[in-house]
Amino acid sequence: MHFRSSDQGASLVEAALVMPILIMLVFGVVEFGRAYNAQISLTHAAREAIREYAISQNTADAEDVAENSAPTLDSTLMNFNFGPCNPGAPAQVTIGYPFTYEIPLFGNNTVDLTGIGVMRCGG
Known part of the structure; x- marks a missing residue:
């Protein structure tokens, strides 16, 4: 019986050491x-x-179409950059968005995300 209680104490210490790592991972x-x-x-x-x-x-x-197609994002934070749209040539739009982590695990909790779309312009 004496060895059993010491094993339980060791398990508790191991769990206490591993739990913060598991929580950070989740x-x-x-x-x-x-x-x-x-x-x-x-x-x-x-x-x-x-x-x-x-x-x-x-x-x-x-811009309105883009804002309506991404309802989970804050449309006031979207930065649009449109390229020229010449008939038959490809046009490009770039949308920048600063994503903020809710739980800052490391130093900087904001990451700049970018979405790019390219399509041929109509005439």
């Missing part, structure tokens, strides 16, 4: 998932924006 996975979701939403918004821009050649309409 939080890291969750935050990476949030950042990946934001990147996918931003890429989708850029694709929708360039589709609208290639047809209408109106940047305001393209």
Whole structure:
């Protein structure tokens, strides 16, 4: 019996040492998932924006379409950069977005994400 209680104490110490690492790992996975979701939403918004821009050649309409196609992102933080749209030539839109981690595990908790869309302009 004496050895059994000492084994239980050792298990408790091991759990106390491993638990912070596991908690950091879980939080890291969750935050990476949030950042990946934001990147996918931003890429989708850029694709929708360039589709609208290639047809209408109106940047305001393209920005509205992009903001509506990414409802999980704060549209006031999106930075749009439209290239020229000449008939038959490819046009490009770049959307920048500063993503902020909710749980700052390391120093800087803001990462700049970029979504790029390219499509041939209509005539």
